[in-house]
Amino acid sequence: MIKNLSILLFICLIILQFFGPSLPEVSNINPNDLIDNNPEIPEDIKTTLQVSCYDCHSNETKYPWYSSIAPVSFLVVRDINHARDELNFSNWEDMSKLDKASALDDISDVIIDNEMPMAIYTAMHRGTSLSNNQKESLVLWAEEFSDHMFD
Amino acid sequence: MRNPLIIMIITFFPIIFLSFTHKNKTIQTSKAADVNYIIPNDIQEIINNSCYGCHNNDSKSIKSKMKLNFDKLSTMKIGKRVGKLNKIHDVIEENEMPPKKFLKKYPDKSLSDEDGEKLASWAINMASQYINE
Numbered sequence: 001m002i003k004n005l006s007i008l009l010f011i012c013l014i015i016l017q018f019f020g021p022s023l024p025e026v027s028n029i030n031p032n033d034l035i036d037n038n039p040e041i042p043e044d045i046k047t048t049l050q051v052s053c054y055d056c057h058s059n060e061t062k063y064p065w066y067s068s069i070a071p072v073s074f075l076v077v078r079d080i081n082h083a084r085d086e087l088n089f090s091n092w093e094d095m096s097k098l099d100k101a102s103a104l105d106d107i108s109d110v111i112i113d114n115e116m117p118m119a120i121y122t123a124m125h126r127g128t129s130l131s132n133n134q135k136e137s138l139v140l141w142a143e144e145f146s147d148h149m150f151d
Numbered sequence: 152m153r154n155p156l157i158i159m160i161i162t163f164f165p166i167i168f169l170s171f172t173h174k175n176k177t178i179q180t181s182k183a184a185d186v187n188y189i190i191p192n193d194i195q196e197i198i199n200n201s202c203y204g205c206h207n208n209d210s211k212s213i214k215s216k217m218k219l220n221f222d223k224l225s226t227m228k229i230g231k232r233v234g235k236l237n238k239i240h241d242v243i244e245e246n247e248m249p250p251k252k253f254l255k256k257y258p259d260k261s262l263s264d265e266d267g268e269k270l271a272s273w274a275i276n277m278a279s280q281y282i283n284e
Binding site: 097099102104105106112143144145147148150 | 230233234238
């Protein structure tokens with residue numbers, strides 16, 4: 001009985017594999033990228049953003065091998081699409097100043113609130129969770145960077 | 152023995168009272184310092200009715216308070232304030248606020264289309280004035 005069930009489950013997963021949505025596109029050349037266009041951003045902030053945020057919030061996603069395997073692929077596709085929709089650093093210079101200010105304020109909020117990076121992401125990607133120091137400097141940077149736009 | 156206590160209270164009360172009024176005064180001056188940030192009476196009324204209940208200093212909802220606190224908006228740094236104001240505009244336009252769940256419980260807190268429009272355009276106008284290009 002159990003054997004039959006597991007075979008059925010396996011077949012279902014194989015079928016699911018063919019119906020899975022395709023992974024969001026990756027592009028490493030993004031003329032409107034935040035980091036590329038703002039060389040004044042401190043090195044440690046650049047690194048934090050690239051290591052802990054850019055996988056979902058930019059077009060430069062680095063997919064792990066298992067991300068195209070159903071049912072994981074469904075989660076990955078959903079989360080990355082949602083993340084890029086909320087904030088895509090690759091399109092930064094395309095945004096209005098007002099939207100940039102709101103995005104920077106969102107960054108502070110989600111970092112202070114420990115909403116981001118998502119727990120499931122940091123559990124699967126070693127070295128992506130933020131230390132208290134990193135959180136503090138990211139929040140300070142976001143506030144300064146925002147203020148600087150309205151000098 | 153009772154008299155010294157009463158005298159002490161009488162002497163200290165004005166001091167305590169004065170220290171409070173003094174505090175209020177400094178808050179007011181810092182508000183007045185930013186002449187650009189104005190909440191007209193009709194907007195203040197809309198905010199009081201539909202937003203302020205959760206988005207204030209003493210709010211029980213820490214999350215609502217963190218995302219937006221009207222008591223702090225006037226003293227915030229410009230960048231942060233612009234971000235918040237722009238978000239007020241966005242969530243009103245998208246009908247995300249006040250939350251539907253909340254309105255089920257308190258239908259009188261709902262925003263009319265007209266008031267929503269007023270609040271959203273006030274917020275975006277306040278935010279836009281800081282852009283100097």
